[in-house]
Amino acid sequence: MEMMSNENAYHIPVLLQPCIDSLNINPDGLYVDLTFGGGGHSKEILKHLSDKGKLFSFDQDEDARANVPADKRLTFIPHNFRYISNYLKLYGVTKVDGILGDLGVSSHQFDTGHRGFSIRFEAELDMRMNQKGDLTAKKILNSYDAKKLTAIFREYGEVDNAFRLANTIVEARANGSIDTTEQFKTIIRPCTPKFEENRYLAKVYQAIRIEVNQEMEALKECLTQCVGLLKPGSRLVVMSYHSLEDRLVKNLVKTGNVEGKEEKDLVFGKITRYFKSLTSKPIVPDEEEIATNPRARSAKLRVAEKI
Numbered sequence: 001m002e003m004m005s006n007e008n009a010y011h012i013p014v015l016l017q018p019c020i021d022s023l024n025i026n027p028d029g030l031y032v033d034l035t036f037g038g039g040g041h042s043k044e045i046l047k048h049l050s051d052k053g054k055l056f057s058f059d060q061d062e063d064a065r066a067n068v069p070a071d072k073r074l075t076f077i078p079h080n081f082r083y084i085s086n087y088l089k090l091y092g093v094t095k096v097d098g099i100l101g102d103l104g105v106s107s108h109q110f111d112t113g114h115r116g117f118s119i120r121f122e123a124e125l126d127m128r129m130n131q132k133g134d135l136t137a138k139k140i141l142n143s144y145d146a147k148k149l150t151a152i153f154r155e156y157g158e159v160d161n162a163f164r165l166a167n168t169i170v171e172a173r174a175n176g177s178i179d180t181t182e183q184f185k186t187i188i189r190p191c192t193p194k195f196e197e198n199r200y201l202a203k204v205y206q207a208i209r210i211e212v213n214q215e216m217e218a219l220k221e222c223l224t225q226c227v228g229l230l231k232p233g234s235r236l237v238v239m240s241y242h243s244l245e246d247r248l249v250k251n252l253v254k255t256g257n258v259e260g261k262e263e264k265d266l267v268f269g270k271i272t273r274y275f276k277s278l279t280s281k282p283i284v285p286d287e288e289e290i291a292t293n294p295r296a297r298s299a300k301l302r303v304a305e306k307i
Contacts, residue, residue, distance in 0.1 A: 012038075012040070012292075012293045012295075012296075013038070013040030013041050013044070013102070014102065014239060014285060014289070014293065014295075014296040014299045015239060015283060015285055015289070015296070015299060015301050016040060016041065016044060018283050018301055019041055019044075019100055019102070019237055019239065019301065020041075020044050020045065020048065022235060022237045022278070022283075022301070022303040023045070023098045023100060023235050023237055024098070024235055025045065025048040025049070025097075025098065026053075026097050027048060027049055027050040027052070027053055028049075028050050028052040028053055029049070029053055029054075029096075029097030029098065030053070030054045030055075030056075030093060030095075030096045030097050031045055031049075031053070031054070031055050031056070031096060031097060031098045031099070031100070032055070032056050032057070032058070032084065032088070032096055032098070032099045032100070032229075033045065033055065033056070033057040033058070033100050033101075033102075034058050034081040034084070034099065034100065034101035034102075034103075034222065035058065035059060035081065035101060035102045035103065036057040036058060036059035036064050036067070036068070036076065037059060037061075037064055037067070037102065038064075038067050039057075039064075039067040039068065039069065041100055041102060042055060042057045042074065043069060045100070046069075046071055046073060046074060049073055051073070053073055054073055054075070055073055055074045055075070056074075056075045056077060056087075056088060056091070056093070056096075057074060057075070057076050057077065058077045058078075058079060058080070058081045058084065058087070059076070059077075059078065060078065060079055060080040060081075060129055060130040061129050061130065061131070062078065062130075062131055062132075064078075065078060075091060080130065080218055081101070081218065081222045082217070082218035082219075082221040082222050084222055084225050084226070084229065085225045085228070085229065088229070094229070095229060095230070095231045096229050096230060096231065096234065097231060097234045097235075098230075098234050098235045098236075098237065099226050099229065099230060099234075099235075099236050099237070100237045100238075101222075101237070101238040101239065102239045103215075103219065103238065103239060103240050103241060103245050104240070104241040104242075104245075105117055105129075105209070115127070115128075116137060116181060117205070117209065118205075119181070119185070119198065119201045119202065119205055121181065122180060122181055122182045123180065123181050124136075124138065124179065124180060124181075125137035125138040125141060125178065125179060125180060125181060125184060126138065127205075127208060127209045127212045127213070128212055128213065129213045130213070133212075133213070135211075135212050135214075136212060137208045137209070137212055138177075138178070138179060140152075140208060140211055140212060141169055141173070141178045141184065141208070142173055142177055142178055145170070146163075146166045146167050146169075146170045147166075149162075149165075149166035149169060149170070150162045150163050150165075150166040152207050152208070152210075152211050153165055153166060153203075153204065153207045155207075155244075156206065156207035156210040156211060156216070156244065157203040157204055157206050157207030157208075157210075158203060158243075159200075159203050159204060159207065161191055164191055165188060165191045165204070168187065168188055168190065168191055169187065169188065172187040185201065188204065206242065210244075215245075216244060216245075216248070219245060219248055219258075220248060220258045223238075223248060223249065223252045223258050224252075224257065224258060226252075227252070227256055227257075227274055227306075230306040231306060232306055232307060233305065233306065234305070234306045235278075235303060235304070235305055235306075236252075236253070236275065236303070236304045236305075236306065237301070237302075237303050238301070238302055239299050239300065239301045239302075240299070240300050240302075241298045241299055241300075242298065246282070246300050246302070247260075249302050250302065252275070252304075253275045253277050253302060253304040254275075254277070255274075256272060256273070256274035256275065273307055274306065274307060275304035275305065275306060275307060276304065276305045276307055277302070277303075277304050278303040278304060278305055279301065279302050279303045279304075282300035282301055282302050283300075283301040283302075283303070284299060284300060284301070285297070285299055
């Protein structure tokens with residue numbers, strides 16, 4: 001049996017070849033990988049760059065740094081991609097030839113039990129991608145009121161019984177702090193539908209994780225900045241894993257903003273277009289890839305060219 005490489009053990013890159021093909025890489029160009037992770041996508045981009053080419057890779061998770069190769073063409077930026085413009089400016093960069101984003105959580109984060117991302121492990125309720133961040137799952141579950149919890153579960157997890165779930169949590173914490181994943185799962189068991197435990201918990205965990213890491217706000221900020229950073233003819237290649245992310249990407253491609261509001265030229269009244277969509281329907285993994293990497297199942301890849 002073939003051994004996994006370090007980056008594959010950390011995170012198997014999803015839709016690797018379609019991502020690289022979609023970037024339409026200019027060997028001398030300047031590219032950005034928004035989520036370095038195990039480095040699978042970044043290392044593949046580097047294979048297509050000449051000595052003049054440059055790659056800037058972002059990742060706020062300190063664990064990702066261990067996967068960075070010694071390559072003078074690669075600059076690793078250990079920060080959230082919501083600050084993309086500011087950090088690129090530090091390196092004198094205001095325009096790029098392509099941006100790749102593989103959103104969501106890495107396999108490493110799911111599989112590192114003490115990080116609290118997975119329903120499989122007993123751990124402190126953490127879920128921080130940036131381990132220096134102040135907001136944790138524990139803080140949310142023990143301090144947010146029922147109204148705020150309900151909104152998070154409903155919006156970020158599309159949890160059907162969000163109101164009941166939130167009130168169950170508030171009632172339980174009156175008897176003491178909710179600290180661990182197993183404790184939390186026990187508390188919310190009465191809200192969990194029979195025979196759908198894993199699916200339900202995945203939605204609940206997703207909602208908490210998105211709030212902990214302010215994922216939607218960060219993505220909105222990043223995508224908004226991408227419009228100005230991309231050169232005409234360059235590519236935006238983004239892979240999302242749930243409908244909330246995908247909707248923001250779809251809106252940006254269609255209208256040039258994450259809200260999906262069509263802007264009209266003040267002089268001629270024509271709708272302003274910033275991108276040409278190259279994927280009328282998103283690219284999705286085939287059955288073979290899903291069999292090899294089940295976490296690829298929900299991936300949707302959208303590609304757009306800057307006008």
